[in-house]
Amino acid sequence: MNEEFSQDEKNGFYKAVFSRRDVRSHFMPEPIDDKTLSKILNAAHHAPSVGFSQPWNFILIKDVETRKKVKESFDDERKRSATLVEDPKRTKYLSLRLEGILSSAVNVCVTYDPTKFGPFVIGRSSIPETGIYSVCCAIQNLWLAARTEGIGLGWVSILSNDDLKKILEIPEHVVPIAYLCLGHVSEFAEKPDLETVGWLPRLDLKDVVFYEKWNSLDDPTWNQIRQMIVSNLDYA
Numbered sequence: 311m312n313e314e315f316s317q318d319e320k321n322g323f324y325k326a327v328f329s330r331r332d333v334r335s336h337f338m339p340e341p342i343d344d345k346t347l348s349k350i351l352n353a354a355h356h357a358p359s360v361g362f363s364q365p366w367n368f369i370l371i372k373d374v375e376t377r378k379k380v381k382e383s384f385d386d387e388r389k390r391s392a393t394l395v396e397d398p399k400r401t402k403y404l405s406l407r408l409e410g411i412l413s414s415a416v417n418v419c420v421t422y423d424p425t426k427f428g429p430f431v432i433g434r435s436s437i438p439e440t441g442i443y444s445v446c447c448a449i450q451n452l453w454l455a456a457r458t459e460g461i462g463l464g465w466v467s468i469l470s471n472d473d474l475k476k477i478l479e480i481p482e483h484v485v486p487i488a489y490l491c492l493g494h495v496s497e498f499a500e501k502p503d504l505e506t507v508g509w510l511p512r513l514d515l516k517d518v519v520f521y522e523k524w525n526s527l528d529d530p531t532w533n534q535i536r537q538m539i540v541s542n543l544d545y546a
């Protein structure tokens with residue numbers, strides 16, 4: 311199967327990439343149909359993984375009581391993290407909407423199980439974190455597939471993993487990697503919420519691409535692409 315993508319297919323892919331958003335405040339109450347949710351999960355399950363270890367599991371959560379407990383953990387952690395920043399940032403931080411735990415249709419906890427196919431996993435012995443990187447690849451597939459299906463997704467990391475493990479009865483050796491809120495949305499914002507409220511700007515691509523070595527922003531061998539990147543090429 312080495313077919314090229316048609317121009318329409320390429321456009322579809324980039325549309326998903328550029329219009330994907332982290333959604334917290336635009337969830338609608340209607341449920342996600344099971345076929346759509348299973349397609350999204352199947353896309354996640356086809357992510358790359360170190361040594362093909364597929365170290366993920368997806369815990370699907372609808373129960374309101376469970377979600378209320380997770381929301382309590384969020385409230386506690388948010389209060390705790392607010393003490394780490396000074397005013398006026400603190401007040402701004404506390405005014406941000408940073409979760410959709412109860413307002414979304416479904417929550418999904420994505421976990422990492424280092425014992426799957428273990429202990430020897432090809433490629434994981436030098437950099438053990440590659441197991442977690444693999445789970446993050448699955449999460450990104452899930453996020454893009456959700457966007458493609460018109461489903462919004464918000465990642466909530468202001469949570470205690472200890473709380474999550476207790477609430478969801480996750481075994482000791484398994485690590486919660488992401489707590490995701492999914493649902494239909496009234497809109498996908500054009501820009502990240504944190505950009506819109508002036509929390510942080512998007513960096514320029516030209517400032518994050520180095521040539522040949524760390525921090526080298528200029529190298530004659532890379533002149534052409536560098537010009538394109540610097541001149542903010544219209545990628546459409």
Ligand SMILES: Cc1cc2nc3c(=O)[nH]c(=O)nc-3n(C[C@H](O)[C@H](O)[C@H](O)COP(=O)(O)O)c2cc1C
Pocket residue numbers: 330331332333334407408409464465466467468501502503504505
């Ligand atoms: C690892 C990770 C953790 C995140 N945790 C939170 C969170 O706790 N609450 C929240 O509102 N957004 C969270 N986000 C979403 C980011 O704030 C968001 O991706 C970023 O602002 C860029 O916006 P965009 O995803 O709409 O492009 C998280 C994203 C990632 C990748």
